[in-house]
Amino acid sequence: MRVFNRIFMILLFAGLFVLGVYMVVFAFDLFDYKLESLPITDYANALQGFVASVEDGSLSVATQALLVLLAILGLIWFVAELRPSAPRRVRMGSGTYVSRSVIQDQVSMVAEEVPDVLGSSVNVKARRSPGAQVSLEARVRRGEDLGTIKSGLQSTVRERLSEKGLPVSKLNVKLVEADPRQTKTRVQ
Amino acid sequence: MGRGRFVEAATYEGTEKVSGVVVTPEDLEIHIVARYPLPSPIPEIAENIRERVAPEAGGRKTMVVVDDLEVAGDEGL
Numbered sequence: 001m002r003v004f005n006r007i008f009m010i011l012l013f014a015g016l017f018v019l020g021v022y023m024v025v026f027a028f029d030l031f032d033y034k035l036e037s038l039p040i041t042d043y044a045n046a047l048q049g050f051v052a053s054v055e056d057g058s059l060s061v062a063t064q065a066l067l068v069l070l071a072i073l074g075l076i077w078f079v080a081e082l083r084p085s086a087p088r089r090v091r092m093g094s095g096t097y098v099s100r101s102v103i104q105d106q107v108s109m110v111a112e113e114v115p116d117v118l119g120s121s122v123n124v125k126a127r128r129s130p131g132a133q134v135s136l137e138a139r140v141r142r143g144e145d146l147g148t149i150k151s152g153l154q155s156t157v158r159e160r161l162s163e164k165g166l167p168v169s170k171l172n173v174k175l176v177e178a179d180p181r182q183t184k185t186r187v188q
Numbered sequence: 189m190g191r192g193r194f195v196e197a198a199t200y201e202g203t204e205k206v207s208g209v210v211v212t213p214e215d216l217e218i219h220i221v222a223r224y225p226l227p228s229p230i231p232e233i234a235e236n237i238r239e240r241v242a243p244e245a246g247g248r249k250t251m252v253v254v255d256d257l258e259v260a261g262d263e264g265l
Contacts, residue, residue, distance in 0.1 A: 092230070099256070101256070102256060165229025165230040166230060
């Protein structure tokens with residue numbers, strides 16, 4: 001949300017700046033631009049008409065739908081803003097943390113030591129509670145017994161990480177059948 | 189000591205710079221790099237450091253962050 005907010009605010013301020021420049025140009029009749037030439041009265045009349053039809057309840061179905069959609073979007077945005085952002089580091093205990101990259105490297109290392117795994121990609125998310133949420137995608141040869149590899153991989157990763165004391169609260173393993181010619185390792 | 193990942197973890201005092209430690213009026217962050225072979229599990233190492241440093245932190249909330257795990261010989265990389 002922070003990145004979205006930044007982009008939104010940059011665009012908003014850029015728009016306001018451009019409007020400000022236009023306002024100065026038109027207000028002081030610079031470069032032959034005159035305030036009278038702007039269709040301000042047309043906009044004001046249109047806005048007045050819109051407000052009057054809202055008050056009368058005589059809006060078209062499309063306009064009503066658009067307003068409801070805007071209200072829903074605003075509500076979703078509001079809830080998204082209220083949600084606390086995910087922590088950057090993985091909590092181990094009280095006042096002790098480990099960076100996500102450490103867990104990512106370790107999971108990747110352990111996964112690629114498993115004989116059936118040809119390559120892997122790991123995504124680690126920190127949570128407010130101790131332990132990381134790990135998503136491991138492992139690439140295996142076509143035709144392998146995926147169920148056995150998955151359970152073996154899951155238990156190996158959990159075991160090896162707990163030996164080092166690295167906390168993993170949730171481990172999702174996804175196996176992808178791949179062509180060994182396109183993976184990091186061809187033969188294990 | 190660790191150096192942080194995106195922003196350098198350091199404290200500046202005058203012309204002096206202390207890497208791996210971030211001191212603010214409320215918090216104290218210690219960034220470390222653990223090296224193999226590990227003498228004990230990582231949370232235990234971090235907790236030991238925290239227990240030793242916390243009494244000297246002047247009431248600041250003390251945090252220990254493990255930035256990296258290093259195998260001996262990785263230092264030059």
